[in-house]
Amino acid sequence: MLSGNSTSISANNKNTNINPQKAITGGFWSYLLSYKYASPDDNTEISGSIKDLSPEFGYDEAWYGKASTYSKLEMYEDALHSYDMALAINPVRTEAWYEKGSALDKLGKSEEAMECYQKALDIDPQSSNAWYGMASTSSDLGRAEEAIAYYDQLLKLNSTDSEALQGKSLALASLGRYDEAVACFNPLLELEPENVEALEGRAFALARSGRPEAALEDYDVIMKLDPTNSKALAEKASLLEELGRYDEAALTYGEILEITPENREIMYRQGKALEAMGDFEAAIACYDKILALDPKNIDAINNKGFALSKMEKYQEALATYDKALEYDPDNPAAWYFKGCANFAISSNNAALECFNKTVQLKPDCITAWYNKGYLANVLGDVNESINSYESALEIDPDSPSALYNKRFSHYRIKEYDEASVCKAKLDSLDPGFEAALQNRGTRIFIPQTYRGNLDYPLPLRWYGGEDNVSLNTSTNMTPVSQELNNTSSEPEEEYEETYESYTESGEEGYWYIPEPDEDQNNKSPENRGQKKENDADNWYVPEPDEI
Template structure:
């Protein structure tokens, strides 16, 4: 059911069909012409035109199984699964050995989330098909839906055995290896594949990524070099090679590779960002700054760009500039937790305590439940004199971090400060049990409490 573009008259058929639609003159096409026309429209996503071609095709060739299978395909696309099943059942009675009937049946079962049943049907198709690569690929996809990555991997490997240039299957195989954390197995597989296909730039590229994952940067570099030798316009290989060179602290060479990607294709925000990082590592701060600006201009939605430029100014102790850029980032994406954490840290450095507290609260509201966020917000609330808010914040933190001495010592200090001695003693006992080395927290944050007779008596009693 492929659209035969190698035939010299396929364009003639298509133009003739479209001309017929415009003039309402009914012209005759043989069934193969209709099949090619329908296939073309489906590939183009022009379903309405495909449906017209199917309708006219079946009027002229009412017994054509292939045209009816196209009708099934459209039914499935439109989620009319009942109609598709009825038509398929009729076709099965006529041609029980037609593999396409089983493929479409499996497609319906997959749509119904019956992936195991879909696999069973596709295995029947395997037994009656001469060309099995496509069916193995479909089986592989069904296994992926079931999160059965091992069997999926085996199915895609069979595709690659039949067609070594099936790079889609190669990518799927590597996806399965990665999900299963099978780096060593992936490396063995790729090396074996490359012994038979030594100029496959895709395989060299994937091999380099596997070596990068296990931090074998020298072998990763060699693999990316071979990918570039196989295809010197392979942008992805230059990008990955740049990443490896950065790990090896060869920043000038990394910049050269990132720059090459811009000569081969439009600049990417990733390459611009990495160049900025490399220039910063080399101490060329003006160039680093320029590339960070270019990064956020190229892709304002790339959070790594805004984070990089904010941290750049923070390292220079230019907190006003850092605050300016993190505010711009927040205006673009107010749901980004990292932005709010940086916002809090910068405002804290500037001694804008209320804004710093607001940043930590937003980070918590967005689901950032790291201990440092709870603790930092508590300490700022204490500085602001918000004792009740600080204690409530710590009680919430204790739900996520039970038996934590940093939380317990702070709660003890707060309750001693507001003279709730019973609660204070309870939390002090807990804190000393968990880790008495954190006692300095009370001394630093609550010096009056620490030096009080009440606290020292309680401490002596519990130690």
């Protein structure tokens, strides 16, 4: 094998008296490589027999041919040496500059490649190969704007250059210029209607430019041309999910699984589509398939637990989360959703323990801090409740829910100045927040959808329809709607009795705490008549059983 200046064994054993004219028609490069002319600085006399070659023959031709052969064999370092030899002899050989650039590209030396392409263009501004090299390398470097300009130069030379049209289209799509990308894909697909890569690119651009139905048509064309194209099927299924057509998405994921039956990612995505349809049992079947292949797949276990919770099978959900924690004791998602399941069965102490563990493992989880504060207040640990809300506010200082709840925790222990600070900030952020509660108070946060990274934001509003309520808040709340201002530090059963007494009296189970300046009838009997008007220092916040 050739390398650098060395020659092959067969070349070294060649008869150097061979006639050069015969060498041209057989073993030409091996014949030339049998000589010692190895570098531009080597002044060794060439054999007289070389002089018998045609006058049109240039010595750079041998090095260029050797370089091209190395490139075809993917021996790029050796190719670069030979290109350098050819260019030392003939520095204006355009194709040698271009091919040297291509070899450098293959070695990941993109900036050096660009210099070679530019050298080729300096010699021949009409070199389409060099323009294409500039364009494709710029695109690979993430310089899409430059790439588009180079593709435009190619299209000036030939408006039907399919490679240039495709490259420009993809560059436009990468910049989010989807309408322009579609306009560029269209003439390409007129030229090449069965170009699957172009169809995939146009489908993506159509979907992103707000034309999903046209995108779905392109995906259907792709599947007719390439029935086993699982990538296109996955993109189609994802688009169907975006459109809320979860049943079709689930079926499409099923088609992919016929092609790749052990594709766990697709099983997972099918499960999520089925969840979105409300078919939690079928979703669990998908997660079970994953677990049959990978029993320790924590994400699949947690998703199964979440689906069980949505079916109100809380004990099974808890057992599932415990299984996840056997494999990964420090998995914050398992602790978090176990806390939610414990809350659903009124195990507030257990729920609080889970949220405590969650914030230890993931201290930036604002909803875990919020839930911890909520439960601490319910269980009578008001100072811990305040501390938890302060941690939530460190993550989002402008959270209305955390400010509102922290304010009433301060009220409970008669820290009125601190409560007033919270109220003032809340009013400056959202003057209508309290009125939107409609005398019902806030709620604990129970997610409606599963997110393994727990990056849920707190709701901006809790009631009033889709426009006011965060989509992450469960619309299937647990029957025990626990509120902030239960002052009892007794076990959970006492809290449930309080809740029941409200529902029996026609209330909805929400506690409302009046403001200091509200109706005097809401004051406790022992304080009634003692408070002077505008005396904000001595007002009393009634307990739930006094309202």
